[in-house]
Amino acid sequence: MPEIVVPLTIRPLTHDDLPAMAWYGPPTALAAVAEAIDRAHRGEVDYLAVCPPSGRPVAVGGADYTKPPGAATIWQLSVLESLQSCGIGTLLIHALEDRIRARGLRWAELGVDINAARPQVLYERLGYTVSGSETASWNQESADGTVSLYETQVTLLRKDLQAVPEAPGES
Ligand SMILES: CC(C)(COP(=O)(O)OP(=O)(O)OC[C@H]1O[C@@H](n2cnc3c(N)ncnc32)[C@H](O)[C@@H]1OP(=O)(O)O)[C@@H](O)C(=O)NCCC(=O)NCCS
Numbered sequence: 683m684p685e686i687v688v689p690l691t692i693r694p695l696t697h698d699d700l701p702a703m704a705w706y707g708p709p710t711a712l713a714a715v716a717e718a719i720d721r722a723h724r725g726e727v728d729y730l731a732v733c734p735p736s737g738r739p740v741a742v743g744g745a746d747y748t749k750p751p752g753a754a755t756i757w758q759l760s761v762l763e764s765l766q767s768c769g770i771g772t773l774l775i776h777a778l779e780d781r782i783r784a785r786g787l788r789w790a791e792l793g794v795d796i797n798a799a800r801p802q803v804l805y806e807r808l809g810y811t812v813s814g815s816e817t818a819s820w821n822q823e824s825a826d827g828t829v830s831l832y833e834t835q836v837t838l839l840r841k842d843l844q845a846v847p848e849a850p851g852e853s
Pocket residue numbers: 759760761762765766767768769770771772773793794795798800801802803804
């Protein structure tokens with residue numbers, strides 16, 4: 683199989699990136715991203731983009747420093763569908779963890795919808811463990827533009843960012 687190496691840059695997402703992000707989802711989803719960029723300007727969150735040499739984002743995600751107390755929440759992780767399962771999500775999560783450590787916070791938390799639980803395997807592989815669950819709801823936009831409130835149960839996972847990783851073969 684032919685193989686090429688593509689250098690990737692990780693940088694803050696900006697409003698100028700949004701026109702190139704139709705892949706992310708419908709207008710309501712992109713509006714939530716725009717709001718996150720504004721929050722990054724206020725210092726409440728970091729919101730990062732992973733870009734190939736074109737400079738156009740192929741993955742985004744954020745770290746929210748306002749909750750829960752003493753920790754940060756990693757959220758809105760998304761990788762361009764055709765580039766999923768190549769390690770880009772892992773790279774982005776590590777970059778967000780570095781930002782969280784740099785803020786002096788020890789814990790990273792994230793949530794997985796029980797109806798879309800596939801990413802949980804990835805998070806557990808990266809050292810996150812289940813810490814609880816909560817009810818959550820958010821607006822969802824369907825293909826015809828109808829917006830409805832989606833309610834679900836979310837599994838919460840936590841990682842101690844100061845823990846020393848186990849060497850392979852241990853445990
Ligand atoms: C979840 C996601 C951010 C991971 O990024 P990624 O670049 O695919 O992840 P990596 O390549 O580093 O790791 C791959 C692992 O992520 C998970 N994963 C891969 N594709 C996925 C998909 N379409 N949806 C959900 N999880 C996926 C799997 O555990 C996968 O491991 P596998 O390839 O051995 O099955 C990305 O797949 C994605 O954007 N999924 C759709 C949106 C989503 O579910 N976001 C997370 C909400 S909590």
